[in-house]
Each structure stands twice: as structure tokens, then as C-alpha cells.
Amino acid sequence: MTAPPRVGVGVFVFEQSRGGRFLIGKRKGSLGADTWALPGGHLEHGESLEQxxxxxxxxxxxxxxxxxxxxxxxxxxFREDRKHYVTIFMIAQTTHVVGDQPQQAQLLEPEKCEGWTWSxxxxxxxxxxxxxxxLFLPLISLRDQRPDVCTYLRSM
Ligand code: 8DG
Ligand code: MG
Ligand code: MG
Known part of the structure; x- marks a missing residue:
């Protein structure tokens, strides 16, 4: 039996002091290990995309x-893994309080991510x-399926 398509959410997290850079992390231990991906995960039952x-x-x-x-x-x-995802890409800024230091990315799930960087x-x-x-396959899909969005991301 093959699993039906699932919904994954990937988030472009921009930090205003980092000049158009967003957060990416190297995946570890599961689908797409050793590839760079956005933070994100499965949409849970009853959850909004924003939540x-x-x-x-x-x-x-x-x-x-x-x-x-x-x-x-x-x-x-994902042909080899026989998995199929519809990815919802969201975009957001980190919250920022004037006078405060910019937020830092913490490695809170070291079993799932080798480290974060801004890119x-x-x-x-x-x-x-x-x-x-x-790159994690959904980011390749973004590049190939949504060139207009990529032009927008390049302009950030
Ligand atoms: P969860 O199962 O606890 O919800 O998520 P997780 O532990 O954070 O797992 P994940 O592998 O990061 O995310 C679950 C799936 O979401 C992943 O295997 C494939 C799908 N997914 C996409 N696009 C993206 C993306 O841009 N980033 C991430 N992290 N996952 C994505 O379809
Ligand atoms: Mg997660
Ligand atoms: Mg995740």
C-alpha cells in the first residue's frame, strides 16, 4: 500500500538585520537526510497554516x-522513498523589539538537524x-515549479 499525499509546511524565516537572509538547516535522520531545508513539518489535524x-x-x-x-x-x-507531499511554503519575519538583539536560531532538535544557517x-x-x-526536494520543486516566486525571493 502506498501512503496518500500529505501536507508539509516549510517556512521562510527572515530576520530584518540579516539582509534578505532566511533560515535553513541541514536535515538529519529522516527523509532527505544531509539536504538543506527550511524549518517546518507536517500540518497537524485541525491546525491552520499559520499556526x-x-x-x-x-x-x-x-x-x-x-x-x-x-x-x-x-x-x-519522493520516488525512492515512495512519499508524496504537497508543500505549503509560508513566509514570515522574526518578531523584533526595538533595541533588543536579533533572535538567534537554537538547535532544539539536534537529532533532526545538524545545524542552522542564514542564507x-x-x-x-x-x-x-x-x-x-x-537541497531538500521540495526546494527543488519550488525552483522548478514556481520561478515567479523564486524571482521574488531573490529580490528580498
Ligand atoms: P512532524 O512530523 O513533527 O510534524 O515534523 P518534523 O519532525 O519537523 O519532520 P520534518 O521531516 O521536518 O517535516 C515533515 C515532513 O514535511 C517532511 O518529511 C516533508 C514535509 N515537508 C515538505 N516541505 C518541507 C520543508 O520545506 N521543510 C520541512 N522541514 N519539511 C517539509 O513537504
Ligand atoms: Mg518539527
Ligand atoms: Mg521539521
């Missing part, structure tokens, strides 16, 4: 988000080219 984005980013990186909003959706089939869209794509690192 899911806020919850996952808090759980994984200890970062509080301002209002997340819907960016786009992609469709990804522009361009740097994320170069990461793949220069260092032989791969």
Missing part, C-alpha cells in the same frame, strides 16, 4: 515569528553547486 508555521519554527529553532503568510504551494514526489536564495542555490550539498 503550523509558528509552532514548527518555535519547536525547531526557538524563534518567535510575526505574522506568517502564505507564499506558494508545490507538489513533490539568501542565491547562496542557497550556490551551496548546492559549490559544496555538492543537496
Amino acid at each position: 503550523c508555521a509558528v509552532r514548527e519554527v518555535e519547536e525547531e529553532a526557538g524563534i518567535r515569528l510575526g505574522n506568517p503568510y502564505f507564499l506558494t504551494a508545490t507538489n513533490t514526489f 539568501t536564495y542565491e547562496e542557497m542555490l550556490n551551496l548546492q553547486d559549490n559544496q555538492g550539498n543537496q
Whole structure:
């Protein structure tokens, strides 16, 4: 039996003092291990997209988000793993209090992530080219299925 498609939520977390950079982490121990991905996870029963984005980013990186909003959706089939995800990409800024230090990403699930880094869209794509690192498949889907959104992300 193959599992039906599931909904995954990935979040572009921008920090205003980091000049158009968003948070990415190297996955560990599950689907897409060793690939770079956005913080995120499964949409839970009864949850809104916004709640899911806020919850996952808090759980994984200890970062509080301002209002997340819907960016786009992609469709990804993980052929080898026989998994199929519709990814909802959300976008948000970290909350910021004037005079306070910017929020730092914490590695709160070290069994699932090797570490966080802040990256522009361009740097994320170069990461793949220069260092032989791969991007998590939903980010490849985004690049290939939503070029207009990628142009927008490049302009951040
Ligand atoms: P959960 O099962 O506790 O909800 O999530 P998790 O422990 O954080 O697992 P995850 O692997 O980070 O997320 C669950 C699935 O969500 C993942 O296996 C595939 C799907 N997913 C997408 N797009 C994205 C994305 O951009 N980032 C993340 N982290 N997961 C995504 O379809
Ligand atoms: Mg999670
Ligand atoms: Mg996750």
C-alpha cells in the first residue's frame, strides 16, 4: 500500500538585520537526510497554516515569528522513498523589539538537524553547486515549479 499525499509546511524565516537572509538547516535522520531545508513539518489535524508555521519554527529553532503568510504551494514526489507531499511554503519575519538583539536560531532538535544557517536564495542555490550539498526536494520543486516566486525571493 502506498501512503496518500500529505501536507508539509516549510517556512521562510527572515530576520530584518540579516539582509534578505532566511533560515535553513541541514536535515538529519529522516527523509532527505544531509539536504538543506527550511524549518517546518507536517500540518497537524485541525491546525491552520499559520499556526503550523509558528509552532514548527518555535519547536525547531526557538524563534518567535510575526505574522506568517502564505507564499506558494508545490507538489513533490519522493520516488525512492515512495512519499508524496504537497508543500505549503509560508513566509514570515522574526518578531523584533526595538533595541533588543536579533533572535538567534537554537538547535532544539539536534537529532533532526545538524545545524542552522542564514542564507539568501542565491547562496542557497550556490551551496548546492559549490559544496555538492543537496537541497531538500521540495526546494527543488519550488525552483522548478514556481520561478515567479523564486524571482521574488531573490529580490528580498
Ligand atoms: P512532524 O512530523 O513533527 O510534524 O515534523 P518534523 O519532525 O519537523 O519532520 P520534518 O521531516 O521536518 O517535516 C515533515 C515532513 O514535511 C517532511 O518529511 C516533508 C514535509 N515537508 C515538505 N516541505 C518541507 C520543508 O520545506 N521543510 C520541512 N522541514 N519539511 C517539509 O513537504
Ligand atoms: Mg518539527
Ligand atoms: Mg521539521
